[in-house]
Amino acid sequence: MNIHRALLDQLTPLLGADAVxxxxxxxxxxxxxxxxxxxxxxxxxRPANVAxxxxxxxxxxxxxxxxxxxxGLTGLAEGALATVDDVVLSTERLNQIEHIDPVNRxxxxxxxxxxxxxxxxxxxxxxxxxxxxxxxxxxxxxxxxATNAGGINVLRYGMAREQILGLEAVLADGTxxxxxxxxxKNNAGYDLKQLFIGxxxxxxxxxxxxxxxxxxxxxxxxxxxxxxxxxxxxxxLAHLExxxxxxxxxxxxxxxxxxELVTVDRAPLDTGHAYYVxxxxxxxxxxxxxxxxxxxxxxxxxxxxxxxxxxxxSEAERNELWGLRENVELTLESASAIIFDVSLPLTEMEAYxxxxxxxxxxxxxxxxxxxxxxxxxxxxxxxxxxxxNQPQDVVRERVERCVYEPLQKIGGSVSAEHxxxxxxxxWLHVCRNPAEIELMQRMKLALDPRGILNPxxxxxxxxxx
Ligand SMILES: Cc1cc2nc3c(=O)[nH]c(=O)nc-3n(C[C@H](O)[C@H](O)[C@H](O)COP(=O)(O)OP(=O)(O)OC[C@H]3O[C@@H](n4cnc5c(N)ncnc54)[C@H](O)[C@@H]3O)c2cc1C
Numbered sequence: 001m002n003i004h005r006a007l008l009d010q011l012t013p014l015l016g017a018d019a020v021x022x023x024x025x026x027x028x029x030x031x032x033x034x035x036x037x038x039x040x041x042x043x044x045x046r047p048a049n050v051a052x053x054x055x056x057x058x059x060x061x062x063x064x065x066x067x068x069x070x071x072g073l074t075g076l077a078e079g080a081l082a083t084v085d086d087v088v089l090s091t092e093r094l095n096q097i098e099h100i101d102p103v104n105r106x107x108x109x110x111x112x113x114x115x116x117x118x119x120x121x122x123x124x125x126x127x128x129x130x131x132x133x134x135x136x137x138x139x140x141x142x143x144x145x146a147t148n149a150g151g152i153n154v155l156r157y158g159m160a161r162e163q164i165l166g167l168e169a170v171l172a173d174g175t176x177x178x179x180x181x182x183x184x185k186n187n188a189g190y191d192l193k194q195l196f197i198g199x200x201x202x203x204x205x206x207x208x209x210x211x212x213x214x215x216x217x218x219x220x221x222x223x224x225x226x227x228x229x230x231x232x233x234x235x236x237l238a239h240l241e242x243x244x245x246x247x248x249x250x251x252x253x254x255x256x257x258x259x260e261l262v263t264v265d266r267a268p269l270d271t272g273h274a275y276y277v278x279x280x281x282x283x284x285x286x287x288x289x290x291x292x293x294x295x296x297x298x299x300x301x302x303x304x305x306x307x308x309x310x311x312x313x314s315e316a317e318r319n320e321l322w323g324l325r326e327n328v329e330l331t332l333e334s335a336s337a338i339i340f341d342v343s344l345p346l347t348e349m350e351a352y353x354x355x356x357x358x359x360x361x362x363x364x365x366x367x368x369x370x371x372x373x374x375x376x377x378x379x380x381x382x383x384x385x386x387x388x389n390q391p392q393d394v395v396r397e398r399v400e401r402c403v404y405e406p407l408q409k410i411g412g413s414v415s416a417e418h419x420x421x422x423x424x425x426x427w428l429h430v431c432r433n434p435a436e437i438e439l440m441q442r443m444k445l446a447l448d449p450r451g452i453l454n455p456x457x458x459x460x461x462x463x464x465x
Contacts, residue, residue, distance in 0.1 A: 003063050004042045007087065010059055011045065015052045019045055019093070026088070031081060032073040033138060034332060041068065041082040048093040050168065050176055050207045056089055057205065057452075058174030066455050069201040071143025072114060074135035076339060077421025079147070079200050079457050091142050094207060097121050105213040106165060106182045111142025111206045118211065127213040130157035134326045142206045148198030150417030155377040156249040156282075159417065160197065163212050167193045169204035172448040180210050195443070200419045201454040203447045217282035221293035222318045225300075226273035226308040230350035233275050236305045237346070237377055243296035244281045247289070251377030252278040252325050255353070258371040261331065262324045269308050277376075278325050331371045334386035336395050340403050343380050343416035352406055356383065359402035364388050380416035404430050420458045428459060
């Protein structure tokens, strides 16, 4: 009997028919956001509890069956792409917000809860889950943990790792490791949650999370600022961080041609400046916060750290500005467009982007297009490259060379926040040395000796002896 048939026979009575999808119920599902293809796996299990996840993994492990975990499928590193031979394990029915403790400021949620639902549940208690990203409506907190997601609050609160106090994960052999710590401090042995956070589903399937909550700032000050050169951008960031006394939440940077593209209908600030910054500060004293924000911007103008500024007067204006920054889809219209997510020191950004531009021009002349934007305050840029009208798979390797190779010399990374997945594994050596990669492989072998969990993601596993 083939493996998939045997798994269906064994697991359907255990999990219930609702938890098992095959045929058109699987192949009718989009393979991911911004993708035009569909899920190709033969079987999709969607257990509604941890015991179900454990049963699926145990049964697959016994047969050496590869399992690919699906969260909200908003990941941008091809980590959740399955083949016809794979079994998919979806967390979509692990969707309960189990507990919110407003006094100790923690919430316990199942891994398939969409980020936005968790955020809204915390806000009902006057608290915030400080993780936030453009895909908030579709991505899951389990996927956020698995990818150690970043987003738009990293400058102030850190990445997903910093918002997670404890978690529960199921290992490849079905062992459930509940490490649901709720405290800020717990140095009793290894911090096991850190093994799973950012491991992209290669070491275990995350099923529950204890998330740290923080006081919800009631006020929000947002401005769009224009700079004439990169020195101004660097000095402006330092000025805002210093002047706003820890209140700066976001410092998003857009290169001129990205700004021009997304403001083609209506530009809130004149086009023609070299850089545009979307800066946001939050606090709890609206009048005082507003006064301070405006004063700090006024000082920045007097010190020649910016050329023009627009301070939002309403939530609608704020949403409009964030809508521009998050309107990445406009850059993806060309068939060859590829999005990159690199990390590098702020001081290297200008020269790095120029170098990438030169390399692309050498390869494709005037056919090459490059848009740059991102979380510059976190040292994280997104580059979108369109190299003529050829499809992605024809140009990908040459484009990747242009973008990734210059990172090695400046100590950058091929993934700031999206992860490595299948897409970037051949470039891992640009930012990780052989000893680091070997240690990762040894950890994989120890936790998943048969290599069934998201195989081939991040690096190729070494076979067990
Ligand atoms: C519009 C848009 C904006 C975005 N902005 C940001 C941003 O600002 N910052 C950022 O970091 N990312 C961003 N992303 C990328 C993406 O949203 C994140 O990577 C997100 O964390 C993925 O969550 P998901 O639930 O969709 O995971 P999926 O896409 O389903 O999976 C991603 C990876 O995690 C694994 N995985 C998923 N769930 C689990 C689990 N429970 N246990 C173990 N492994 C699991 C999958 O196998 C896969 O390898 C953006 C994406 C889009 C489309």
